[in-house]
Amino acid sequence: MTSHQFEDENNHRWQRLEEVIDAVETKQPHEDIERLPTLFRQICHDLSIAQHRLYDSTIIDRLNRLAIAGYRTLERRLSGGWERFAHLILREFPQTVRQEKKLFWFNTLLFWAPFFFFAIWTPYDPEWAMRLLGPEGMVSIESMYGSHTSPHDYMREEFGSNFMMFAFYIYNNVGIDLRTFAGGLLAGIGTLFIVLFNGAHIGAAAGYVHHACNPQTFYSFVAGHSAPELMGVVISGMAGMRLGLSLIHPGPHDRRTSLVLGGRRALLLILGACILTSIAAVIEGFWSANPMDPWIKYTFGAIVWSLTIAYLGFCGRRSHAA
Amino acid sequence: MTSPNALADTLQTVELADGVEIQLRVAGPAIRSLAWTIDACIAVACYIAAAIIMGMLGVFGMENVWEGVLLLFMFFFNWFYNVFFEMTRHGATPGQRFMGIKVASVNGGPVRLPQSLIRNLLRFIDFMPAFYLFGFLSTLCNQRFQRLGDLVADTVVVYADPKPANPLRVQINATPQPPPHSLSRPEQAVILQFIERAPLWSDDRRIELANLLSPLTGATGPEGLRRLCAIGLYLRQGHPSKKS
Numbered sequence: 001m002t003s004h005q006f007e008d009e010n011n012h013r014w015q016r017l018e019e020v021i022d023a024v025e026t027k028q029p030h031e032d033i034e035r036l037p038t039l040f041r042q043i044c045h046d047l048s049i050a051q052h053r054l055y056d057s058t059i060i061d062r063l064n065r066l067a068i069a070g071y072r073t074l075e076r077r078l079s080g081g082w083e084r085f086a087h088l089i090l091r092e093f094p095q096t097v098r099q100e101k102k103l104f105w106f107n108t109l110l111f112w113a114p115f116f117f118f119a120i121w122t123p124y125d126p127e128w129a130m131r132l133l134g135p136e137g138m139v140s141i142e143s144m145y146g147s148h149t150s151p152h153d154y155m156r157e158e159f160g161s162n163f164m165m166f167a168f169y170i171y172n173n174v175g176i177d178l179r180t181f182a183g184g185l186l187a188g189i190g191t192l193f194i195v196l197f198n199g200a201h202i203g204a205a206a207g208y209v210h211h212a213c214n215p216q217t218f219y220s221f222v223a224g225h226s227a228p229e230l231m232g233v234v235i236s237g238m239a240g241m242r243l244g245l246s247l248i249h250p251g252p253h254d255r256r257t258s259l260v261l262g263g264r265r266a267l268l269l270i271l272g273a274c275i276l277t278s279i280a281a282v283i284e285g286f287w288s289a290n291p292m293d294p295w296i297k298y299t300f301g302a303i304v305w306s307l308t309i310a311y312l313g314f315c316g317r318r319s320h321a322a
Numbered sequence: 323m324t325s326p327n328a329l330a331d332t333l334q335t336v337e338l339a340d341g342v343e344i345q346l347r348v349a350g351p352a353i354r355s356l357a358w359t360i361d362a363c364i365a366v367a368c369y370i371a372a373a374i375i376m377g378m379l380g381v382f383g384m385e386n387v388w389e390g391v392l393l394l395f396m397f398f399f400n401w402f403y404n405v406f407f408e409m410t411r412h413g414a415t416p417g418q419r420f421m422g423i424k425v426a427s428v429n430g431g432p433v434r435l436p437q438s439l440i441r442n443l444l445r446f447i448d449f450m451p452a453f454y455l456f457g458f459l460s461t462l463c464n465q466r467f468q469r470l471g472d473l474v475a476d477t478v479v480v481y482a483d484p485k486p487a488n489p490l491r492v493q494i495n496a497t498p499q500p501p502p503h504s505l506s507r508p509e510q511a512v513i514l515q516f517i518e519r520a521p522l523w524s525d526d527r528r529i530e531l532a533n534l535l536s537p538l539t540g541a542t543g544p545e546g547l548r549r550l551c552a553i554g555l556y557l558r559q560g561h562p563s564k565k566s
Contacts, residue, residue, distance in 0.1 A: 002559055025411060044342035051343065054507070054514050054557075065483055067344050068430050075431040076411075167390030171397040178401060182446040185470055190447070243474070256473060263440050263474035270443070 003055035010046055014066060017043055021069050040070035091316035093272035096265060098313070100238055103245075107237035110195045111230070115203035122207025129204035129211075138212075141205055144221070145213040151221045151289045166285025173229065174277050177236035181243070181270040188244020195237040202230075220294035223301025224287050227308040229280035232273045239269035276308070334466055334478070336430050344430055347481040349423040351461045354479055355454070360417030361403070368399060401443065408438040414482065424482045428466070437475040444471035494520075496548055498556035501538065510557050517554030 001009075016032060017039040023030035032039070047063040097104060122129040130138060144154045176194065183190020209218040246262025253261065283304070288297075333345045372395050376388040407415040413433055414424035425433045425441070448457030448469045457469035466478045494517060505513070513535075520528050532539070532547040539549035 044338065047344070048342050054511050056518050057515060058518075064345050067338070067342060068346070069483070071338060071344070071430055072426075072432050161384070161386040161390065164386040164390035164393075167393040167397075171393045175397065175401075178443055179446060182444050185444055185447045185474070259474050260476045264436060267436055267440050267443075271439075 001053075003050070003053075003059050006050065006053075006055060007059055013039065013042055014046070014062070017066055017070060021066075021073050024073050036070070037074065040067075040074060043067050043070055088268070088271065089275065092268055093275075094312050094315040095317075096268045097235060097238070097272070100242065100265075100269070103238045103241050104234070107195060107234045107241060110192065110237060111199040111234050114196055114199035115206070118200055118203030119206040119210075122204060123210045126208060126211045129208050132201060132204045133208060137205070138208065141208055142213055145209050145215075145218040151217065162286050162289075165289070166281050169281035169284055170278060173232070173281060174274050177232055177270065177273050177277050180233070180236040181239040181266065181273075184240030184243030184266065185247070186244070187248055188241050191237055191240025191244060194240075195233065198233055216294055220292075220297040221288050223297045224304060225280040225283040226301065227280075227305040228276040229284070231308055231312065232277035232280060235269055235276065236273035239266040239273060242266040242269060336428070338430070346426070346430055346478065348467050349479045349481055350467050351458055353421050353423060354418075354461075354467075357415070357417040357421040357423060358454070360420055361415050362417075364416055365399065365403065369396065372396075404442045404445070405435075405438045408433050408442075409435060412482070418479070419482070422482050423479050425477055426480050428476050428478055433475075433477055437477050441469075441471035441475035441477050444474055447471070494551050494555060496551040496555055498559055499549070499552040500556050501553045502540070505557075513550065513554045514557055517551055517558065520551070 017036075020030050020032050020036050020039060022028075023033065024036070043063060043066050047060070047067050050060050050063055118129055118132070133141065140154075144151045176198070180191050180194045183194055206218070209215055242262050243259075243266045246258045246266075247255065250258035287300075332348055332350065334348050335343050335345050337343050372392055376392045380388045404415055407418075408425050412419055412424060413426060418424055425438070427433055427437065445457075448454055448460070448471050450456050454469070457471070460469045460473065461467040464473070466472075468478060472478060516531065523531075529543060529547050532550045533542050535550055536542045536546050539546045539553070541549055
């Protein structure tokens with residue numbers, strides 16, 4: 001059989017599949033829509049035959065195109081929508097955090113070690129912290145937490161509205177999370193650097209407040225949003241290190257497969273981290289700067305910390321009875 | 323038709339679960355840069371438009387709120403512009419659509435949300451140190467022109483449905499003749515492709531190519547071409563591949 005005979009004989013079937021695919025693409029009803037899998041298998045068969053018999057490239061190209069289009073149409077799934085999202089938040093994300101225990105402690109250390117170093121050291125010797133914060137950083141810390149100022153007044157002056165503050169925190173802090181994740185692709189070095197620097201910078205700010213400002217103002221401001229925000233930093237560090245480790249230490253897989261698998265896990269982690277940071281942005285934007293009794297804020301902060309730890313520690317655990 | 327062990331080819335063979343092999347035409351860095359340039363222009367235009375609109379709304383009060391909206395817009399646009407468009411049924415940003423390319427899974431299927439998120443969040447690294455240097459180097463180091471984000475997300479950028487070429491049914495005036503000795507499958511494929519494409523070329527070019535096969539045809543010039551066509555017609559007519 002020549003390729004033209006082959007084409008003439010089977011053309012009607014190929015056209016049928018083309019019509020069905022068009023119908024699916026444009027969401028029109030079509031009488032043969034339920035025969036799509038059958039038609040697709042036939043096309044695959046025809047393509048194999050055409051390839052084997054070395055038929056004209058025009059025919060092979062056409063069948064190849066049809067096979068790809070058919071495959072894409074069949075493979076198109078509706079995403080799970082909100083149900084899938086809830087599953088991700090309530091189960092997969094906290095489960096993954098717990099499974100990556102080593103990474104969690106590693107990043108916790110990576111962030112908190114420089115934090116405490118600077119927070120404790122700075123009141124005795126503020127030189128390093130002042131270098132790290134720079135003149136502008138020091139001015140903004142002093143005007144926020146100084147003895148005679150309040151974060152509320154300062155924020156109002158700087159941002160003008162709570163919503164603007166919220167938007168800025170999303171833009172800046174979630175952006176940093178995403179960069180921390182991406183930095184993992186540089187063999188983890190980008191992530192290491194960002195997490196260490198973040199710890200040092202925040203620690204320096206805390207230490208500088210003890211040195212030059214009113215600590216109560218500072219702690220009552222940060223109490224509410226500190227839990228989700230700092231956990232977000234640590235977990236985005238986990239996401240980046242997951243990616244970096246899959247690159248450096250592929251384990252039983254080849255490096256390409258290891259990267260793909262690690263990337264999926266890292267994506268779960270970074271999505272969760274972004275959500276934590278967004279929650280922190282809501283709290284920081286709409287709650288933290290409000291002038292209120294410090295003890296209300298400390299209580300609120302304690303509640304948020306316990307909720308965050310309970311969520312990461314217990315959410316999505318399977319009970320043994322089930 | 324191309325042999326599977328071809329060294330470097332923009333046609334990448336993928337085997338589907340159904341056992342059939344499909345071929346994806348992967349897109350190289352040049353056309354992708356053009357698509358990116360178009361998208362970058364769109365992005366700049368959108369930023370300017372958004373800034374003007376928010377500025378105008380700010381005149382009527384609540385200036386800071388509109389600034390906040392602008393910041394949020396920039397955040398989402400910056401990180402998720404590509405994700406949004408890759409999730410449409412075209413699987414391509416406006417720039418990519420214009421250039422006729424799209425994003426797909428390595429197995430030829432449509433790109434999924436997690437894949438799209440991964441490849442676009444990692445774009446930040448591909449862009450480093452400036453203008454996609456890392457991404458460019460990565461595309462040169464693997465057969466599928468994948469940048470780093472593509473490698474992690476398991477995606478490729480392919481040409482969207484290439485235009486179906488008009489089938490040429492040209493009569494070749496020669497009497498079919500069997501080749502002097504049996505030919506391997508790749509050899510048969512080359513000759514079949516030759517007579518399929520020969521009508522598109524000038525006479526000189528046909529003869530030039532046919533001369534390369536003079537060891538097979540035993541002649542050069544127009545006579546070699548005639549014999550080559552005869553062998554090609556013979557292969558095309560029937561049982562070409564049985565002996566492989």
